[in-house]
Amino acid sequence: MNTFRVPTMAEMIAEGKSPEVLFWVGCAGSFDDRAKSITKAIARILHHAKVSFAVLGSEESCTGDPAKRAGNEFLFQMQAAQNIAVLNGYGVKKIVTGCPHCFNIMKNEYPELGGDYSVQHHSQFIATLISEGKLTLADDHPYKGRRITFHDPCYLGRGNGEYDAPRSVIEALDAELVEMRNCKSKGLCCGAGGAQMFKEAEKGDKEINDKRTEDVIETSAKVVVTGCPFCNTMMTDGVKSAEKTESIDVKDLAEMIATAANILPE
Amino acid sequence: MIAQLIFALIFGAGIFFFSKRIAFISRNINMGRDIDLTDRKIERWKTMARVAVGQSKMVTRPVAGILHILVYVGFVIINLEMLEIVIDGLLGTHRIFSDLGSIYGVLIGAFEFLALGVLVACGVFLIRRNLIRLKRFKSKEMDGWPSLDANIILITEILLMFAFLSMNAADSIAISREFEHYVGTANLSGAFPISQYLVPLYSRLSDAGVIFAERGFWWFHIVGVLSFLVYVPYSKHFHILLAFPNTYYSNLEESGRLNNMASVKKEVDLMMDPTTDPYATAPPNTDNGEPEPPPCFGVKDGADLTWKQIMESYSCTECGRCTSVCPANLTGKALSPRKVMMDCRDRMDVIGANRDANGGEYKDDGKNLVGDYVSEEEIWACTSCQACVDACPINISPMGIILDMRRSLIMEDSKSPDSITTMFNNIENNGAPWAFPAASRGDWIKDS
Structure with a gap:
C-alpha cells in the first residue's frame, strides 16, 4: 500500500482511458510542503476508494483566484481561459479539489467563461465516499x-x-x-x-x-x-x-x- | 377653516421637500453603472419578503433584533392612524373613522400598545448607544454627525409616541367631561389602555387647557411626523424605505462568486482569438461615429459604482454589524466596511450636488472616492471573507465595492503592494503565485 502511481490526464488519455474525476491539486497543494501532504492524503483516499481519477500535473495552472481577488481581472481571465482550454480539451466533467478557493472559482466563476464542470470540495467528495461505504x-x-x-x-x-x-x-x-x-x-x-x-x-x-x-x-x-x-x-x-x-x-x-x-x- | 388651510400648507410642504430629496437620491442612483437585475423575479420578491418584511437577518442578534421589530411593526401599523390624522386635518373633522364601530376602539388600543413598544425599544436603543456605549456604535466613523443622527432619530420617535399617547389621554379627559365635538366618539371605550396612565398628567387642567393640550399634541404629532418625513432621506434612517428595493435587488448568487468583468472578457477573447487583427481600430459607436471611450475598470469614483451599489450606500443605516464581524477591523486595521458604505453615500451626495449646480453635468472636482474617501490601506486590508455580506441585515455587499476598488487600483493605476506585484508576475510567468517552475508542479507525485 505504500506506493502507487498517480496518473496524469495526459498519461490516461495516451492509454486510451478517460478518468471519471479530475483531482485539481491547486498551487498550494502542488508547491507548499505542508499542503503537499494534504494532496498526498487526498490522492491516497481516491486510490483506496477505487475512484478513477487523474491529475493535470504540469498542465495545471493557477485558477487566477489570488489575481482576481487582488483586482487583476485580466490576469484571472487569462488564467481561466488557459485552464478551461485544457479542461475542455480533456473533456473533464467532474472535478474534486482540496482548495476551497479553486473550488469556488471553478464552480461559480468559470461557467460563464466557458468552463462548466461539476466541482466538489474534497470534504464533499469524501463525505459521499464514506456514506456510500466506499471508504x-x-x-x-x-x-x-x-x-x-x-x-x-x-x-x-x-x-x-x-x-x-x-x-x-x-x-x-x-x-x-x-x-x-x-x-x-x-x-x-x-x-x-x-x-x-x-x-x-x-x-x-x-x-x-x-x-x-x-x-x-x-x-x-x-x-x-x-x-x-x-x-x-x-x-x-x-x-x-x-x-x-x-x-x-x-x-x-x-x-x-x-x-x-x-x-x-x- | 384657517386651521385646515395651515394644515394643508404644512402637509404639502412636507410632501414637497420629501419628494425633492427623493428625486435627488434617485438621480444619484441613476448615475451608477448599469447592471441587469431584472431576472428571477419570484426569488427576488421572496428574498424581500423574508429579509426586509420578515426581518430574518435582524434576529440573528436577538436583543437588537426583537427591539427593532417592535419599532418596525409599530412604525408600519401606527402609520395607518396617519391616514385618519391627515383626513381630519384637511377636513377639520375629529376622529373621522370612529364611526367604524367598536373596531375603532380596538384599533386605537392596539396602536397604543405598539406605541408603548416603540417607546421602550427606542429607550433601550438610546441606552445602548449612549450609556452602555456598545463598541459597534463607537468606531471612528461614527464620531459627530452619524452618532447625532442616530440620537435625533431615537429622540424624535420617543417624542412622537409620547405626543400620540398624550393626545389620546387629553382626548379621553375631553370625553369624560362631555365636551362638544368629543362626546360623539363613543366608540372609544377601551381605546386608551396605555394613555389612561397619562391622564393624571393632564387631568388638573381647566376645560380650555384640556382642549389646548389635545390640539397641541395633535399638531405637535403631525408636524413632527411631517418634519421627520423630510428628515429621513437626509439621514441614515432612509433604510426604512430603501431596505425594500435593496433586498429585492439582492445578489442571488453564492456569496463566494465575484462577477466576471464583461469588459475584460471582451479583451481576453480578442487576445485569445487567432483571427483578430491586432492593428484594427476600435469599432465606431453607432450613435455618432466616434470610437467608444475605453472602459474604466473597477471603481475609482462614485459614478463608477453600479446603481445597485449606490442604492446600497443610501440604504445603509450604519448599524455596524458588518464592521463588528470584519476580521480586518477586529484586529485593529483601518478597514471598516460600514465606513466604506458611508463614504460611497457621502461621495454621491457631493457628486449629485455638483451635478445639479452645473446644469446636470458633473464637473470634475479633483477628488475621487478611492484615495480621498477610502484609502488604499483600507482597500488592501480586506480578506474577501464575506462576513460583512453575511452580517448585513439588508444584504448590502461592502466587499463587492472594496474588491471593485482594488480593480481600479490595479487595472487603472497599476498600484499594488510590492508583494502583490510579485504574486502577479509569478502567475504570469509560471502559473502559480509563488516562484516555482511550472514543470515541477507534478513533483509531489513522485514521492506519494
Missing part, C-alpha cells in the same frame, strides 16, 4: 473520541453554504466535535483570503490568525481541522505563535481520514 475507517484510530474543532474556510462555508459535509466527515471519525464561538456562517476568517496570503497584513493590533487561534484555544480542542491549505498555514502559524504546538494539532480533513483508514505511508 472504511479502522476500528481503532488516533482521532476516535478526540476533542476536535473545525475551522470553516470562508469560500467553502459562507461562500458556498457548505457547512455539513466537513462535519459529517468528522462525525465519521467518531470524534468529539466542539464548535468555536464563531462557526459556520459566523466563522472568523483565518486571514489568508483575498490575496492576503501573498502580502504583509496592514497595520493593526493583532494578526487575524492569532485571533482565530484564540477561538480554537477556548474550545480546548486537541485538533483544529481545516479544509483549506491556506487556512492550514495560518492556523499552524497561529498555534505556533500561541506556543500551543504541544497540545493542538492542525490537520486537514483528508489527512485525518487517511490516517483513520490506515492508508498513509509510515
Whole structure:
C-alpha cells in the first residue's frame, strides 16, 4: 500500500482511458510542503476508494483566484481561459479539489467563461465516499473520541453554504466535535483570503490568525481541522505563535481520514 | 377653516421637500453603472419578503433584533392612524373613522400598545448607544454627525409616541367631561389602555387647557411626523424605505462568486482569438461615429459604482454589524466596511450636488472616492471573507465595492503592494503565485 502511481490526464488519455474525476491539486497543494501532504492524503483516499481519477500535473495552472481577488481581472481571465482550454480539451466533467478557493472559482466563476464542470470540495467528495461505504475507517484510530474543532474556510462555508459535509466527515471519525464561538456562517476568517496570503497584513493590533487561534484555544480542542491549505498555514502559524504546538494539532480533513483508514505511508 | 388651510400648507410642504430629496437620491442612483437585475423575479420578491418584511437577518442578534421589530411593526401599523390624522386635518373633522364601530376602539388600543413598544425599544436603543456605549456604535466613523443622527432619530420617535399617547389621554379627559365635538366618539371605550396612565398628567387642567393640550399634541404629532418625513432621506434612517428595493435587488448568487468583468472578457477573447487583427481600430459607436471611450475598470469614483451599489450606500443605516464581524477591523486595521458604505453615500451626495449646480453635468472636482474617501490601506486590508455580506441585515455587499476598488487600483493605476506585484508576475510567468517552475508542479507525485 505504500506506493502507487498517480496518473496524469495526459498519461490516461495516451492509454486510451478517460478518468471519471479530475483531482485539481491547486498551487498550494502542488508547491507548499505542508499542503503537499494534504494532496498526498487526498490522492491516497481516491486510490483506496477505487475512484478513477487523474491529475493535470504540469498542465495545471493557477485558477487566477489570488489575481482576481487582488483586482487583476485580466490576469484571472487569462488564467481561466488557459485552464478551461485544457479542461475542455480533456473533456473533464467532474472535478474534486482540496482548495476551497479553486473550488469556488471553478464552480461559480468559470461557467460563464466557458468552463462548466461539476466541482466538489474534497470534504464533499469524501463525505459521499464514506456514506456510500466506499471508504472504511479502522476500528481503532488516533482521532476516535478526540476533542476536535473545525475551522470553516470562508469560500467553502459562507461562500458556498457548505457547512455539513466537513462535519459529517468528522462525525465519521467518531470524534468529539466542539464548535468555536464563531462557526459556520459566523466563522472568523483565518486571514489568508483575498490575496492576503501573498502580502504583509496592514497595520493593526493583532494578526487575524492569532485571533482565530484564540477561538480554537477556548474550545480546548486537541485538533483544529481545516479544509483549506491556506487556512492550514495560518492556523499552524497561529498555534505556533500561541506556543500551543504541544497540545493542538492542525490537520486537514483528508489527512485525518487517511490516517483513520490506515492508508498513509509510515 | 384657517386651521385646515395651515394644515394643508404644512402637509404639502412636507410632501414637497420629501419628494425633492427623493428625486435627488434617485438621480444619484441613476448615475451608477448599469447592471441587469431584472431576472428571477419570484426569488427576488421572496428574498424581500423574508429579509426586509420578515426581518430574518435582524434576529440573528436577538436583543437588537426583537427591539427593532417592535419599532418596525409599530412604525408600519401606527402609520395607518396617519391616514385618519391627515383626513381630519384637511377636513377639520375629529376622529373621522370612529364611526367604524367598536373596531375603532380596538384599533386605537392596539396602536397604543405598539406605541408603548416603540417607546421602550427606542429607550433601550438610546441606552445602548449612549450609556452602555456598545463598541459597534463607537468606531471612528461614527464620531459627530452619524452618532447625532442616530440620537435625533431615537429622540424624535420617543417624542412622537409620547405626543400620540398624550393626545389620546387629553382626548379621553375631553370625553369624560362631555365636551362638544368629543362626546360623539363613543366608540372609544377601551381605546386608551396605555394613555389612561397619562391622564393624571393632564387631568388638573381647566376645560380650555384640556382642549389646548389635545390640539397641541395633535399638531405637535403631525408636524413632527411631517418634519421627520423630510428628515429621513437626509439621514441614515432612509433604510426604512430603501431596505425594500435593496433586498429585492439582492445578489442571488453564492456569496463566494465575484462577477466576471464583461469588459475584460471582451479583451481576453480578442487576445485569445487567432483571427483578430491586432492593428484594427476600435469599432465606431453607432450613435455618432466616434470610437467608444475605453472602459474604466473597477471603481475609482462614485459614478463608477453600479446603481445597485449606490442604492446600497443610501440604504445603509450604519448599524455596524458588518464592521463588528470584519476580521480586518477586529484586529485593529483601518478597514471598516460600514465606513466604506458611508463614504460611497457621502461621495454621491457631493457628486449629485455638483451635478445639479452645473446644469446636470458633473464637473470634475479633483477628488475621487478611492484615495480621498477610502484609502488604499483600507482597500488592501480586506480578506474577501464575506462576513460583512453575511452580517448585513439588508444584504448590502461592502466587499463587492472594496474588491471593485482594488480593480481600479490595479487595472487603472497599476498600484499594488510590492508583494502583490510579485504574486502577479509569478502567475504570469509560471502559473502559480509563488516562484516555482511550472514543470515541477507534478513533483509531489513522485514521492506519494
